[in-house]
Amino acid sequence: MAHSKIHHGHYPAGGWLAAKALGDAFHEQMNMREEIKIMFEMNKPGGFDCPGCAWPDANPPHPVEMCENGGKAMSWEATSKRTTPEFFAKHTVGELLGWCDYDLENEGRLTHPMKYDAVSDTYQAVEWDTAFAEVGALLQSYAPETVEFYTSGRTSNEAAFLYQLFGREYGHNNFPDCSNMCHEPTSVGLPPAIGVGKATITLDDLAECDLLISIGHNPGTNHPRMLTYLREISRRGAKIVAINPLKERGLIDFIPPQSPMQMVDFQPTKLASDYYTVRVGGDAALLKGVMRCVIEAHEAALAAGQPAVLDEAFIAEHTSGYEALRADVLAVPWDKIEQVSGLARSQIEAIARLYIEAERTIICYGMGATQHESGTQNIQQMVNLLLLKGNIGRPGTGISPVRGHSNVQGDRTVGITEKPNAALIGNLEKRYGFDVPKTWGHAAVASMQAIAEGRAKALICMGGNLVMAMPDQSRCIPGVKSLDLAVHIGTKLNRSHLTISKNTYLFPVLGRTEIDRQAGGEQAVTVEDSMSMVHASWGKLEPASPHLKSECAVVAGMAKATLPDSKVDWDKLIGNYDLIRDDIEFVFPEFAGFNEKIRRPGGFHLRNAAAEREWNTPNGKANFLVMDGINEDPRAGDSSRFSLTTLRSHDQYNTTVYGLDDRYRGVYGMRNVLFINAAEAAGLGVAEGDKVNIEALDKAGRPTGRRLDGLVVVVIEMADRAAATYFPEANDLVDLENFDKASGIPAYKNVPIRIEKAPA
Numbered sequence: 001m002a003h004s005k006i007h008h009g010h011y012p013a014g015g016w017l018a019a020k021a022l023g024d025a026f027h028e029q030m031n032m033r034e035e036i037k038i039m040f041e042m043n044k045p046g047g048f049d050c051p052g053c054a055w056p057d058a059n060p061p062h063p064v065e066m067c068e069n070g071g072k073a074m075s076w077e078a079t080s081k082r083t084t085p086e087f088f089a090k091h092t093v094g095e096l097l098g099w100c101d102y103d104l105e106n107e108g109r110l111t112h113p114m115k116y117d118a119v120s121d122t123y124q125a126v127e128w129d130t131a132f133a134e135v136g137a138l139l140q141s142y143a144p145e146t147v148e149f150y151t152s153g154r155t156s157n158e159a160a161f162l163y164q165l166f167g168r169e170y171g172h173n174n175f176p177d178c179s180n181m182c183h184e185p186t187s188v189g190l191p192p193a194i195g196v197g198k199a200t201i202t203l204d205d206l207a208e209c210d211l212l213i214s215i216g217h218n219p220g221t222n223h224p225r226m227l228t229y230l231r232e233i234s235r236r237g238a239k240i241v242a243i244n245p246l247k248e249r250g251l252i253d254f255i256p257p258q259s260p261m262q263m264v265d266f267q268p269t270k271l272a273s274d275y276y277t278v279r280v281g282g283d284a285a286l287l288k289g290v291m292r293c294v295i296e297a298h299e300a301a302l303a304a305g306q307p308a309v310l311d312e313a314f315i316a317e318h319t320s321g322y323e324a325l326r327a328d329v330l331a332v333p334w335d336k337i338e339q340v341s342g343l344a345r346s347q348i349e350a351i352a353r354l355y356i357e358a359e360r361t362i363i364c365y366g367m368g369a370t371q372h373e374s375g376t377q378n379i380q381q382m383v384n385l386l387l388l389k390g391n392i393g394r395p396g397t398g399i400s401p402v403r404g405h406s407n408v409q410g411d412r413t414v415g416i417t418e419k420p421n422a423a424l425i426g427n428l429e430k431r432y433g434f435d436v437p438k439t440w441g442h443a444a445v446a447s448m449q450a451i452a453e454g455r456a457k458a459l460i461c462m463g464g465n466l467v468m469a470m471p472d473q474s475r476c477i478p479g480v481k482s483l484d485l486a487v488h489i490g491t492k493l494n495r496s497h498l499t500i501s502k503n504t505y506l507f508p509v510l511g512r513t514e515i516d517r518q519a520g521g522e523q524a525v526t527v528e529d530s531m532s533m534v535h536a537s538w539g540k541l542e543p544a545s546p547h548l549k550s551e552c553a554v555v556a557g558m559a560k561a562t563l564p565d566s567k568v569d570w571d572k573l574i575g576n577y578d579l580i581r582d583d584i585e586f587v588f589p590e591f592a593g594f595n596e597k598i599r600r601p602g603g604f605h606l607r608n609a610a611a612e613r614e615w616n617t618p619n620g621k622a623n624f625l626v627m628d629g630i631n632e633d634p635r636a637g638d639s640s641r642f643s644l645t646t647l648r649s650h651d652q653y654n655t656t657v658y659g660l661d662d663r664y665r666g667v668y669g670m671r672n673v674l675f676i677n678a679a680e681a682a683g684l685g686v687a688e689g690d691k692v693n694i695e696a697l698d699k700a701g702r703p704t705g706r707r708l709d710g711l712v713v714v715v716i717e718m719a720d721r722a723a724a725t726y727f728p729e730a731n732d733l734v735d736l737e738n739f740d741k742a743s744g745i746p747a748y749k750n751v752p753i754r755i756e757k758a759p760a
Ligand SMILES: Nc1nc2c(c(=O)[nH]1)N[C@H]1C(S)=C(S)[C@@H](COP(=O)(O)OP(=O)(O)OC[C@H]3O[C@@H](n4cnc5c(=O)[nH]c(N)nc54)[C@H](O)[C@@H]3O)O[C@H]1N2
Pocket: 052, 053, 054, 069, 182, 215, 216, 217, 218, 219, 221, 222, 223, 243, 244, 245, 246, 248, 278, 279, 280, 281, 282, 283, 365, 366, 367, 368, 369, 403, 404, 405, 645, 646, 647, 648, 650, 652, 653, 654, 749
C-alpha cells in the first residue's frame, strides 16, 4: 500500500501532474498501443462516448477531447486485467468481503455469467440460457410490484429503454435510478419553475456569459473538461463566482494539459474571481440574501429615477409570483442570513453587485446544492435569482445542472422513471399493446425502504453499486441479504455483488469502449449529455471476454424468459439497435428523425422549451417559487456539533476507487481523512495528522451509535462548523430517512456529527 502523507502544495489544477496521472493510469491498466488509438477516438464523432462524466463534447471536437479523469475511467474499463471463474473458485465471497473496494475492482473485468453457490460460498460460472431461464422462473413467481429495477447512469438510451419496457410489461414502475441520489432535485425542482427539468444552456452560452456562478460543484475533479471553458470565461474578462464550503483547487486556477505554451510557462489561468466559503447547508440563505440586495437596489434605483435593475418587462410578460418572492426575501433578517450562510452581509452584497452589473449570468451547480433536505428548494432559489433579471432564455444566460454519470440524463429521458406520465403510458400502449401499470413505483429511497422492511422480493441492478452508494448500510445490507433474488449486471466486481441474497447472479456486460456485435452487425448506442446533446457511441475495442453480452441483450434475455407471451419482439430489437431507436422515437416524439440525426457528426440537440422562453408549466409562465425559511443554524448553540459533507476524492469515480490520492486537497495514500479548518481543529484540540472519531447524531442531536473511528485530520481552507470526508466510506452515517421530501434525494451533504479526539 502507498505511503500515506499530507502535503499542501500550491499547484494549479491540470498541468503536468494531470498529464502524468493520466499516463500512470494507462500504464497500470493496459498496453500502450490501444491507449493511443482510443485516446484519439474518445468523445469524437464515430468514436465512443467517455464512460466518465456527462460534460458535453466540443463540436467540432478538440484534437484530444479527454481529461485526466476521463482517461482514468476509460483505462479502468479498457484494462487488460480479468476476474475469471478461476478467480472466483479461489476466493470465497466471505474472503472477498474482507478486501477493500479498490482491490475488488482492480481484479479487472468480469468475464463469465456467474451464479452464487451457498455450499461453497463462491460464485460459479453458469450458461447464459440457464441463468436467464432461472431468473425468469423466479420473476414469474413474484408479484411484480415487489421487484425493484435499479439503473446506474452509464446505461445507454437503448438499454434503458428496453429495461423500462421489460419492467412495465412485467408489471411495475419500480425504477430506482442513480439520479435519485444526484440530480433529482433538478428533475423535480425545475419543472414547476420553468417547465423543463434540464439545463437550459449549451456550450455556446458559456462563450457569451459575463458572469458564471458555480454553486456546490467541483469541476477540477468531477468535470475536468469544463475547466477549459472556465478558463476561456476568465481569459475574456468575465467573472466566475464560486460558492463552496471548501476552497477547491479546480475552481482556483488551471493549466490545461493540452496547452503547450502554458505547460512550459507554468503560468496558470485564474478561474474564480471571487470565492465564498458558504457554510454547509447555507446556500438558500445566501441566495435569499443576494435576491434581497438585488430587489432593494432595484427599488432604490427606481426611487432615485435611475434605470431599473430587474428585467421588468420579462417579469411582467413571462413570470408569475414575483410579489410573493419579494415579500419573502425582504422579510428574512440579515442576522439570520449571516448566521446560516456563514458569510457577512458585505460579502453577500458583493455577490449581488456582480450579479447586478452582469448583463448575462449562468448558474451551474452540483451535489453541494442538491444533496440536502432542501435540495429541491435550493435549486428553485437559483431559478428565482436568474428570473429577476431575465437570465433564462437569452444567449449567454441560463441554469446548468452539471450532471454526473455519462448517460444519467438520457436514461431518464427514455423512460426510467417511477412516475410515468400519461404521454409515456399512452405511447407505450399504442406501440406494444400491453397494459402499462398506472400505479407509481419506487425511486431509490422508497425501494431501499421496501428492501430493508422486507416488502421487496427481488432487485435487478443495471450497473452501479447500489448497496454502497445508498445511505445507511446498517439497514441496506441486511435488507438485500433477505431478498429472494438479486441480479447484478456489471463490468467489475464490487461490494453490492458480494451482498448475497437467496439467489444471486452476476451478469457481465460490454462496456462502451467495446465493439457490440449483434445479428445485424456492429451496433452503436446513444447517450445524452448534460446539455441535451444526443449522439452515437461506437465501441472500438475487442470485448474483454467472448462471453460478454451487451446490456440490451441481457435485458432481452431476461425479458424473454420472464414473459413467454411478450408483445415485444425482443430478438428483432436487439438484432439491430436502429429498431430500438425507432421505438424510442415513437414513444418520445422529441426524438423525431433519431436514426438519421445520430449519423450526423456531433449528434443533435433535444429541444429545450425554456431556453426559447416557452414555459411548459401549468400556468404557462416561469414561476418564482417561495421557499419556507432558510434552513436553521446547523449548530444551533451546540458547539460540539458539526455538519459533515461527503465528497469525491480526485481518484475515484463514485464507489469506484482508482487510487488513494486526492492531489488537489493534499492527501496521498489514504482515504480515512476528515477535513476541517484550522480554527475548528484548534477548538477540538487536534492538529493535522492527529486522529479523530466521529459519530452521527439524529435530528435532536442525540448520538446514533453510527461512527467512523481513526480518521486523520487534514486542515484545509473551508467554512467553519463543517467537516468533510469521502463517500462511500461514510455512507453508513447517513440516515436513510434523512432525505428531501420533494425529490427523495438523501441528504448526503449535511450529516450532523460530533467529533472527538481519538484516544492515543
Ligand atoms: N472523476 C470523477 N468524475 C465524476 C464523478 C466521480 O466520482 N469522479 N462522479 C460523477 C457523478 S455521478 C456526479 S453526480 C458528479 C458529481 O460532481 P460534484 O457535483 O462536483 O460532486 P461532489 O464531489 O460530491 O461535491 C461537489 C462540491 O460540493 C461542495 N459542497 C459540499 N457541501 C456543500 C454545501 O452545503 N453547499 C455548497 N455550495 N457546496 C457544498 C463540496 O465542497 C464539493 O466541492 O460528478 C460526476 N463526475
